Amino acid sequence: MAVDTVSSSEQRGTGLMGMLRRSARLRLGLLIFPGLLWLVLFFALPLLVIVLYSVLTPGPRGGVLFTFTLNNYVELFTQDLYVNAYVRSVWIGVVTTLLCLLISYPLALYIVQQSPRWRSVLLFLILIPFWTNFLVRTYAWMLILSNNGILNSLIQAVGLPRQTLLNTTGAVVVGLIYGELPFMVLPIYASLDRFDFTLMEAAADLGANRTRAFLRVMLPLTMPGVAAGSVLVFVPTVGQFVVSDLLGGAKVDMLGNLLQRLFTRSNPPNWPLGSAMALVFMAVLTIGVVLYFRKTAEAEA
Amino acid sequence: MTDGIAVELRDVVKRFGDVTAVDHVSMPIRDGEFFSMLGPSGCGKTTSLRMIAGFERPTHGEIYLHNKPISNTPPFQRNVNTVFQSYALFPHMTVAQNVGFGLEMKKVARDEIRRRVGEALDMVQLSGYDDRRPRQLSGGQQQRVALARALINRPDVLLLDEPLGALDQKLRKEMQLELKRLQEQVGITFIFVTHDQEEALTMSDRIAVMNAGKVLQVGTPTEIYERPNNRFCADFIGETNFISGKVVEADATGAAVKTADGLVVRGQHVRPIQLGEHVVVSIRPEKARLLPADDANTLPVNARPFPVTVERVAYIGSDTRIEVRLGAQQAFHVWEQNARSTLDRSEYWQQGEQGLLWWPTENALVLTE
Numbered sequence: 001m002a003v004d005t006v007s008s009s010e011q012r013g014t015g016l017m018g019m020l021r022r023s024a025r026l027r028l029g030l031l032i033f034p035g036l037l038w039l040v041l042f043f044a045l046p047l048l049v050i051v052l053y054s055v056l057t058p059g060p061r062g063g064v065l066f067t068f069t070l071n072n073y074v075e076l077f078t079q080d081l082y083v084n085a086y087v088r089s090v091w092i093g094v095v096t097t098l099l100c101l102l103i104s105y106p107l108a109l110y111i112v113q114q115s116p117r118w119r120s121v122l123l124f125l126i127l128i129p130f131w132t133n134f135l136v137r138t139y140a141w142m143l144i145l146s147n148n149g150i151l152n153s154l155i156q157a158v159g160l161p162r163q164t165l166l167n168t169t170g171a172v173v174v175g176l177i178y179g180e181l182p183f184m185v186l187p188i189y190a191s192l193d194r195f196d197f198t199l200m201e202a203a204a205d206l207g208a209n210r211t212r213a214f215l216r217v218m219l220p221l222t223m224p225g226v227a228a229g230s231v232l233v234f235v236p237t238v239g240q241f242v243v244s245d246l247l248g249g250a251k252v253d254m255l256g257n258l259l260q261r262l263f264t265r266s267n268p269p270n271w272p273l274g275s276a277m278a279l280v281f282m283a284v285l286t287i288g289v290v291l292y293f294r295k296t297a298e299a300e301a
Numbered sequence: 302m303t304d305g306i307a308v309e310l311r312d313v314v315k316r317f318g319d320v321t322a323v324d325h326v327s328m329p330i331r332d333g334e335f336f337s338m339l340g341p342s343g344c345g346k347t348t349s350l351r352m353i354a355g356f357e358r359p360t361h362g363e364i365y366l367h368n369k370p371i372s373n374t375p376p377f378q379r380n381v382n383t384v385f386q387s388y389a390l391f392p393h394m395t396v397a398q399n400v401g402f403g404l405e406m407k408k409v410a411r412d413e414i415r416r417r418v419g420e421a422l423d424m425v426q427l428s429g430y431d432d433r434r435p436r437q438l439s440g441g442q443q444q445r446v447a448l449a450r451a452l453i454n455r456p457d458v459l460l461l462d463e464p465l466g467a468l469d470q471k472l473r474k475e476m477q478l479e480l481k482r483l484q485e486q487v488g489i490t491f492i493f494v495t496h497d498q499e500e501a502l503t504m505s506d507r508i509a510v511m512n513a514g515k516v517l518q519v520g521t522p523t524e525i526y527e528r529p530n531n532r533f534c535a536d537f538i539g540e541t542n543f544i545s546g547k548v549v550e551a552d553a554t555g556a557a558v559k560t561a562d563g564l565v566v567r568g569q570h571v572r573p574i575q576l577g578e579h580v581v582v583s584i585r586p587e588k589a590r591l592l593p594a595d596d597a598n599t600l601p602v603n604a605r606p607f608p609v610t611v612e613r614v615a616y617i618g619s620d621t622r623i624e625v626r627l628g629a630q631q632a633f634h635v636w637e638q639n640a641r642s643t644l645d646r647s648e649y650w651q652q653g654e655q656g657l658l659w660w661p662t663e664n665a666l667v668l669t670e
Binding site for chain 1: 354355356375376377378381382383385387389390391392393402403406407450451454
């Protein structure tokens, strides 16, 4: 039926269907339109607003005054509070990503070598924590790490003095690793799953010991997974504010925490400074990720 | 090197769980020979090869490389190289990097590597392909790269695991000859695993026929084909007719076997047999003759041909394959070479025709089951 309708209107060459039939461009445009509209409304326009705000003056009770200035950027790059937050965020992001990588690669390698049935079970186990609310899981870490928490009870049980675990950078990193680990494990698992393990035998056959075979063959060939996992972990980590808030107290300020404060908690809120901060943050991440992908693409080539 | 034995398996057993893949195998492989392990899939040939390479460890027994036990030596310390069934070329490296990988691992100087990679690619006729990636090459070219990558290390022994399996028929034949030529040129011991009997016969100096984890016979291609020493070998290599029955007469070399139909078939035996023993007589289809029913006078005086009926005739170009019925139910295949070029159908056998089937006694082998 439908085919008949289309072909008959094509023959007549009239109406919207006829035009669509004839113009590939029009068809393409129609297909792209909803997605494009979405991006413009919810990404491009807000971004423009942020760009605009970042060069305006903060209003007395939040909001903005239409007085153009570059002061916001100057402030970002000169005040220790902000510079430190950038450095700390990137540093925590790098450490978290590296530790995730160190944990995830052997884990993924182990899973991929199991029987197909075991693999699904293990992958399932990795995903299970996601079924619980992230906030609840982070609170659970507070219980584990607090001064009278589970870990400290264990430490004291073996006769060691109580340790300050909560509200440290370490606690934040632990919480971040815990939350981000699956995003590293899964892409690495996917590329190991495609990896032909005969190549490791070939490398051994040609005189490469395990380390060299890994470095020269397995790692380069699973680099796409490592790269994807690293970006998936690094980007959200740098922008985190919940974990650093809950496990770091007010002591471990990351970018996300400052942003949140600038927009909602400080009195008066400073939207222009927050906007400038978000933009610089975006630029740093974009440049970092692009460079990283270039580098790993080179390693692959 | 002293006694000319390159590799020796001594009473080697390999079990995977409760499956015995290799079952008390012993075989010496001589220096510089082209040695094939031939058998159906699951016969233990690839497992044996993988144990020589070092990818598997024997459950029992020992493997010697030039008289040194190597079971505890990891693969990367054995002077043995492998050409894998799937080639296992490194996809992220160029042809030159692939071929030079072994030398790089041995920390050979760069200039030296470059020179020897050039030589190796020359040897397999792939000069100028240095900077290509494996995926840009055809199957046959990948095969050559795999060969060059292994041979450049000048191994004591080269192991080849069904390397021609993935190639099409024509390329396969070319590579068979090429492999043989290479082996003669470099003089390295080749151990070749295949399930293709023709391949094994064409290339090998000696063949080990394997089945169910055991070595059944080791010999030259001629020995294996002309004097199989058991039923499996006769059946697996080439084609043959089996007539089963009981030994009714036996002397030092010959025997008479009586079938259930009461036919008496004579042949020679390669292993001692006993009266009353159940045996099969194996006669290759090209070693029997089918004669017109009134042609008995052209046979030797004491010949006793069997009267047969032609059941099926298949013309396959180089020869005609005729299936006849011998006695009540015994099917028997005879191949006649189409030596004369003719379109005349009457020159060929017809279905339902009567004939005489005969073979010289020495063409029939009495084998134990």
